[in-house]
Amino acid sequence: MSAQPTCLPDHILVAAAGDSIESLPSSEASNKFGASFETPAGRKLVKPSDYMELISCMRPNLWASLADEVPAWVNEKRNKTSVERTLRWLDACLALDVAAGQNTLGVVVGGSSIEERKRCATEVSKRNVSGFWIGGFGLGENVEERCNLLNAVTDCLPSDKPRLVSRLGLPEEVLEGIASGIDLFDSTYIHQLTMGGFALIFPVDMVEREMQNGIFNDSAGDLTKINLRTTTYRKDTSRIVDSCSCFTCQNHTRAYLNHLLNVHEMLAQILLEIHNTHHYLHFFRSIREAIKIGEFDLFWKQFVENRRSQIAAAVM
Missing domain, CATH: 3.20.20.105 (Queuine tRNA-ribosyltransferase-like)
Known part of the structure; x- marks a missing residue:
């Protein structure tokens, strides 16, 4: 990458x-x-x-x-x-x-x-x-x-x-x-996540959002990944990430991926890798855009701050 x-x-x-x-x-x-x-x-x-x-x-x-x-x-x-x-x-x-x-x-x-x-x-x-x-x-x-x-x-x-x-x-x-x-x-990180049944969900498009009062408006947010093998997603009919345009998110639900993973169907890893690769590459595109417009330091600072607040909220 x-x-x-x-x-x-x-x-x-x-x-x-x-x-x-x-x-x-x-x-x-x-x-x-x-x-x-x-x-x-x-x-x-x-x-x-x-x-x-x-x-x-x-x-x-x-x-x-x-x-x-x-x-x-x-x-x-x-x-x-x-x-x-x-x-x-x-x-x-x-x-x-x-x-x-x-x-x-x-x-x-x-x-x-x-x-x-x-x-x-x-x-x-x-x-x-x-x-x-x-x-x-x-x-x-x-x-x-x-x-x-x-x-x-x-x-x-x-x-x-x-x-x-x-x-x-x-x-x-x-x-x-x-x-x-x-x-x-x-790119081994993507492969390891996929083989473990994990899907990336962290927000990646902060650079593309409007800035309000000097900070990125990041109303959405979650942790880095979710484990789609767990029973939590057995009846979850939502996409992995609602705003994701990858083939997997456009055509399949978390519940379907949960089923494929738990019956050990090879298609599970294929669909997961499509999403994880798409999501990760989107993250890198956002980084390159931030570098191009001279705002990488701001992107980095705000990304870390948002991630910390997301993790803290999830623990509470």
Whole structure:
């Protein structure tokens, strides 16, 4: 998902190690030879040469180099090791890349260490890469820590190459990332929501509404998502979002989706993904419009304030 206008096409395929191997990295088990992954067939060690073979088969628009991502709670020594391994694997991947880095996103890691994050970002920017994949987020860091780390990384990266961050998908996280200088976000958030039976419902069109007394008029509002599997929606004949123009909302009700989900019908995920993708892309269009008219900071501030009031009202 693109937050700011770039020279990239509307839709691109970005490959990363976790996607290519259909698993999650087990960084603590990684070693100097390669990254270790838990797969359905057991633990698998992937060397840079193995990874490049996978990449050549997939032929993505962009691909992230093999990296040693670590969670926020590891010590300084482990953070340093992750950076050294990631840089070494990046060099190995580039040496095997027939396109000589033309489609490569250099991965920036370093855990919760600002110094190691800066070191990694500075070193990766010296390589012949097309952009940057900022990894290691969503692994235990708190909000304040994440903002500081993102700012530290983006300050060390050139502004003329795209920056993608992984695992940040919540609306507030997206806005924080854009404020820190992030250009692209992965779309795994939508897939995870859809597979869980969740539908996005948060308001996304604040920029298009008239401003009254300096603030957005946001009379509508709700939480981020609803779980359509629950019995609450079994007889709910309303749309997921009344104002949504997607195919799902125009033709089906919450009750119908609840039924499809609970009888394990494949159509449920198809209809849900249509809505969630449409809703999420609308959110990004609103962000781009706010940037275009110079009101992103206002959009961000008002969006967060409205969301807090919505959550507080829901808890009461």
